[in-house]
Amino acid sequence: MSVDTxxxxxxxxxxxxxxxxxxxxxxxxxxxxILAWVEQLxxxxxxGVEPMTAVIENTLRLRTDEIDAxxxxxxxxxxxxxxxxxxxxHGFFGVPKVIE
Amino acid sequence: MTDLTELGVAAIREGVAxxxxxxxxxxxxxxxNVAAAQAAxxxxxVPTPEKALDAARAVDADRAAGKAxxxxxxxxxxxxxxxxxxGIQTTAASHILEGFTPEYESTVSQKLWDAxxxxxxxxxxxxxxxxxxxxxSYFGNVVSPWKRxxxxxxxxxxxxxxxxxxxxxxxxxxxxxxxxxTGGSIRQPAAFTGISGIKPTYGRCSRWGIVAxxxxxxxxxxxxxxxxxxxxxxxxxxxxxxxxxxxLDLPVPAWEAGxxxxxxxxxxxxxxxxxxxxxxxxxxxxxxxxxxxxxxxGAEVVDIxxxxxxxxxxxxxxxxxAEASSNLARYDGVRYGLRxxxxxxxxxxxxxxxxAAGFGAEVKRRILIGTYxxxxxxxxxxxxxxxxxxxxxxRDFKEAWAHCDVILAPTTPSAAFxxxxxxxxxxxMYLNDVFxxxxxxxxLPAMSVPAGLSGEGLPLGLQIIGKPFDEQGVLNAxxxxxxxxxxxxxxxxxx
Numbered sequence: 001m002s003v004d005t006x007x008x009x010x011x012x013x014x015x016x017x018x019x020x021x022x023x024x025x026x027x028x029x030x031x032x033x034i035l036a037w038v039e040q041l042x043x044x045x046x047x048g049v050e051p052m053t054a055v056i057e058n059t060l061r062l063r064t065d066e067i068d069a070x071x072x073x074x075x076x077x078x079x080x081x082x083x084x085x086x087x088x089x090h091g092f093f094g095v096p097k098v099i100e
Numbered sequence: 101m102t103d104l105t106e107l108g109v110a111a112i113r114e115g116v117a118x119x120x121x122x123x124x125x126x127x128x129x130x131x132x133n134v135a136a137a138q139a140a141x142x143x144x145x146v147p148t149p150e151k152a153l154d155a156a157r158a159v160d161a162d163r164a165a166g167k168a169x170x171x172x173x174x175x176x177x178x179x180x181x182x183x184x185x186x187g188i189q190t191t192a193a194s195h196i197l198e199g200f201t202p203e204y205e206s207t208v209s210q211k212l213w214d215a216x217x218x219x220x221x222x223x224x225x226x227x228x229x230x231x232x233x234x235x236x237s238y239f240g241n242v243v244s245p246w247k248r249x250x251x252x253x254x255x256x257x258x259x260x261x262x263x264x265x266x267x268x269x270x271x272x273x274x275x276x277x278x279x280x281x282t283g284g285s286i287r288q289p290a291a292f293t294g295i296s297g298i299k300p301t302y303g304r305c306s307r308w309g310i311v312a313x314x315x316x317x318x319x320x321x322x323x324x325x326x327x328x329x330x331x332x333x334x335x336x337x338x339x340x341x342x343x344x345x346x347x348l349d350l351p352v353p354a355w356e357a358g359x360x361x362x363x364x365x366x367x368x369x370x371x372x373x374x375x376x377x378x379x380x381x382x383x384x385x386x387x388x389x390x391x392x393x394x395x396x397x398g399a400e401v402v403d404i405x406x407x408x409x410x411x412x413x414x415x416x417x418x419x420x421x422a423e424a425s426s427n428l429a430r431y432d433g434v435r436y437g438l439r440x441x442x443x444x445x446x447x448x449x450x451x452x453x454x455x456a457a458g459f460g461a462e463v464k465r466r467i468l469i470g471t472y473x474x475x476x477x478x479x480x481x482x483x484x485x486x487x488x489x490x491x492x493x494x495r496d497f498k499e500a501w502a503h504c505d506v507i508l509a510p511t512t513p514s515a516a517f518x519x520x521x522x523x524x525x526x527x528x529m530y531l532n533d534v535f536x537x538x539x540x541x542x543x544l545p546a547m548s549v550p551a552g553l554s555g556e557g558l559p560l561g562l563q564i565i566g567k568p569f570d571e572q573g574v575l576n577a578x579x580x581x582x583x584x585x586x587x588x589x590x591x592x593x594x595x
Contacts, residue, residue: 001478008468015425015471016432017464018452027468033527034469038414038482044489051487052494055316055543056302056568058346072204073343080203086439093434098447 001039002032104129105272109175109329112275116159116174123156123163123174127218130176133273134220137245140595143258143268145181145239146189147221152176155218170216171336178268178277181222182229183209183320184309188219192311193227193237196431196438196458206309207341208278208320215336220274223264227460228428229285229313232532234263235523236462244293244516245271245591249557254518256558259289265323266293270591276324276333280310282317283416284511284536287548290323291511291561294550294589296578297323298330301568302543303348305334306341314423315346317416317540327549327579331355334571350569358572361580364398368577369504373409374535376513383510383560386551390508390562390581397580402504406496411489412538417530418473418486419541425470428463431455465526494542501567506577509535511548511561539565549578550587559589 003011008027012019019027068074078091087094104126107115116123131149138144159174184190184202191197205213213219227236234242234257244258244267258267262279266289269277279286281299290297298321305320312318322333335355341347370391375384391401433439433454440453459467473482500507513534522529539546545568548561562581566574 001481003472007472011468011471011475013452014475015467016429016448016451016455017459017467018449018456019464023464027465030465030526031468031472034417034465034530035472037527038418038486041411041414041418041485041489042481044408044411044485044492046485046488046492049488049491051484052316052490053487054346055490055494055541056346056348058303058348060345061342061349063342070343077203081435083203084200084436086433086437095434096441096445096447096450 001035003028003035105133107275108325109172109276109332112175113173116163117169119163123159124153126174127152127156127176130220130274137271137273137595141243141245141267141271142240143224143242143264143271143273144178144221145191145193145224148188148219151188151219155213155216159216170214171332172212173216175216175275176218176220177212178220178223178265178274179209180225180262180265180278180280182225182280182311183278184311185209185219185222188222190222190311191239192229193225193239194458194460194463195238196454198238198438200437204309207306207343208310208337211339212336217336223268223277225264226261228311228424228463229261229280229282230424230462230466231260232284232288232529233257233517233519233522234260235519236460238460241519242267243519245595246293246516246558247591247594256516257292257519259292259516261285262289262323266290266295269293269295269323269325276322276329278320278337279323280318280320281540282314282420283540284533286321286323287511287536287546287561287563288533290548292516292559294559294587295323295325296327296330296547296549297321298334298547298571298574299540299545300334300338300571301348301545303346304338304571306344306347308341308343312427314420315427316423317420327575327582328356328359330547331359331575353572355572355575359579360576361397361583363394363577363580366399366506366573367504368394368399368401369404369500369507370401371404371406371409371507371509373406374509380514382554383513386560386562387508387510390551393581393584394508394577396584404500404503404507406500406538408489408492408496409538412493412541413530413534415486415489415493416533416537416541417469418482419490421466421470422474422483423470425467425474428467431458462526490541493538497542497544505567506573507565508577509563509565511535511563515554515556515558515560535563544568545571545574547574547578549581551581551585552587553589
């Protein structure tokens, strides 16, 4: 499979990356080179093989139902959470108008 | 008086504990080296000399008061700028995180500070750890302290993505540094600069507070001048962390105390698929030398087969970009980092403009690849197929462990290349990870130790890959090589 400028423009839009026409044109051969190379995986016989889900077997655990058991990841961190926001207003993240 | 910056982790710790010199003297010596090299090597994004001094003063005060000292008391280290450090800018070498100042500390860095280490600064790296040459940093290339012996003056790559870490340790700007390894980002730069570095079993070190690249592969590990120093650092960095769902709930072994270069009764596997057609003659010779050294250490050498080796790189270059495209979706200009808001722009336009301005070319390339292979209609052909092949690659290793205890291979297909030599073609750059990626895909502990110098006078590394959880076996085989290689070469100071 290979990509053309329309496909790259579509992927860029899905990924929320604003690319100029020049950038898209430059990406087309680069992505096609990489995609043609990874397509060699198609020749591997994977009949009956499960896709990898965990590289080291580990059990998923539940934390104890305790409020603020770890103060770092507990609540009460509003100001810390907002400290690096480009636009924090009234204790919220500020964004451009989304509703007309 | 001895030059304190020639000392490694163990020697500094011992000297501080015995009062041969103070922690402040050590910090001052390394701070001076950092400052003197910054313009030429660009190894640090932000030096933090005061942090190093503060930690050193605390250690000296504790010692004066007769308090017990930590495992790394008085040892100043470099911190890859992928670890969140409270109150100190953390960028992942990207524009999108420029100015981001975490309100919290990563688990691994906190453990190091708790052990008595101090921070010399935040080390440069490839942007979001995506690269093998440290040429994708928004804050400029790191330049290797090494030069070829050819009379030319080409600036060489320190490797990547932990290129600031490798350059800084080999140039004596710090005795040890943290690195992270997704497909070889500790081992390849260590090999290029003549130092040691270990990536532990996936899950040994907490990923909490490390800027995410490919979460199923990312692991932190130490880079230092020798195997013992790596063991000391790793003991401090590893350990269960409930804040990382993939953290291993296992005790941290006493790796330093368990070090032994005696390999009697151990079997070392030599994977035949790693002997590539057209392999660099010096790399092949260094591998053969490594085999001889391990035999000399008492090990039995056996040929093994890892049949899916050739598929490891293409598998990696589907899985890593797929995870990256998902992880990097968080950079949206809303919660932290850069915001680009063209006049009259709506929310969607702001996202796209912010990400366009904030990410470098390699990061964009990987986001696009990842988005494509995860998109409807292509997911099974690319992503699911890659995860199935990944299962086969892990199975190859599992079957190999029936015949051997550790695997010996080269770390890289060549010695360090020059900056600019491979950056025009992304595929050629990706191929540099051919020997390091398989162990990453299988989550295995692996380390690189210096083996010798190429004809051009550049370091060559040997890689040891171990069974899951067997960092000790990896470190011990590394030590056996170190004891026989007698590698003492270091870059001549030109900066």
